Amino acid sequence: MLDTVVIIGAGGHGRVVLDIMSAVGRYQPTGFLDADITRHGQLVCGIPILGSVNLLPRLRRQGILGAIVAIGDNRSRMSCAQLVRQAGMELINVIHPSAVLSATAKIGVNVCIAPGVIVGTDAVIGDSVLLNTGSIVDHECVIQEGVHIAPGAILAGRVTVETGAFVAMGAKVLPCLKVGAGAVVGAGAVVREDVAAEMTVVGVPARLIRRGSSS
Ligand SMILES: CC(C)(COP(=O)(O)OP(=O)(O)OC[C@H]1O[C@@H](n2cnc3c(N)ncnc32)[C@H](O)[C@@H]1OP(=O)(O)O)[C@@H](O)C(=O)NCCC(=O)NCCS
Known part of the structure; x- marks a missing residue:
């Protein structure tokens, strides 16, 4: 049943x-x-x-x-x-059958993983995280509670995304960087350095446009 x-x-x-x-x-x-x-x-x-x-x-x-x-x-x-x-x-949790999750990844609760997502080795996905269509969360990333990784966004290995942050469509975050709590990474941005909490960054390379997120 x-x-x-x-x-x-x-x-x-x-x-x-x-x-x-x-x-x-x-x-x-x-x-x-x-x-x-x-x-x-x-x-x-x-x-x-x-x-x-x-x-x-x-x-x-x-x-x-x-x-x-x-x-x-x-x-x-x-x-x-x-x-x-x-x-x-x-x-x-709802995890689409087409998503590819490493057996070593840890997944919290209230997590939605959409079609085509890839979660790499030893990644940690916190509670209430949304990994949207076709996003990639590579090895050893730490995605804290309430984060949204939007369609097509790519996080390289060992990236940390802190509580409530939003990485928008098609954005890319380079290895080992941190996106702070409540921060917003705009669509298509390439993040080359840490993003502080509550900041909004856009563009290639990503630049600060707002202190205090709008999400
Ligand atoms: C980053 C974002 C949240 C900013 O939205 P906003 O606060 O309304 O920003 P504004 O539209 O006022 O733009 C502010 C400035 O940033 C620029 N900008 C905004 N988003 C940008 C982006 N993604 N890339 C490059 N520049 C961007 C605007 O051109 C504007 O520049 P200007 O001041 O020189 O004119 C939004 O543009 C964005 O990228 N949203 C992502 C949507 C998404 O992925 N949704 C997922 C649905 S599943």
Whole structure:
């Protein structure tokens, strides 16, 4: 029998998570939860939006034991994961079958790994991390809680990406560098030196455009 779970977030990323879940075949999504009350009762890909996250304890009592937070915003993904824990539910992972994960990689919970992702030897992927389509996280990288690595981004070996940071589409980070907590690396950037916490960098080579991220 499939494990019945709920998906938190019925937006674009929620659809992606649902799609990966179908490809995996292990979970039966019973519904979405979403903050937008105007959407409650609607169907997304045939699955109902049941209500808001305040339904979690009731769903738990009804026997739904698992959940995943499918929200693109890093802070919201982390804070909703906390609500799932408080409701006594298990945070699950969705990992697309086409992703290639080293057997030595360590993967947290509430992790979404999209199609075509590669995770290298001894990489550490924290809780509530989103590795988006076709991204590469090479050997011994450390990806802390709530990070989003966007489609096509490449992290060379031994890169550390700290809590809540966002590496945008197609960006590249050179070996052994650190992207600080809450930092943003813009689409297509090539990062050649450490990025301090909460900074936004763009371009080739990456240059600082903002102190304090906008994500
Ligand atoms: C980095 C980013 C977040 C900055 O967004 P923003 O704060 O709205 O920045 P602005 O659009 O105000 O641009 C500020 C300056 O940086 C430049 N800039 C912004 N993003 C850039 C990028 N990716 N590469 C090069 N330059 C960029 C702008 O041209 C502008 O330059 P100017 O001041 O000389 O005119 C955004 O541009 C970006 O790259 N987003 C990634 C989206 C993505 O990958 N989403 C994933 C979805 S799954």
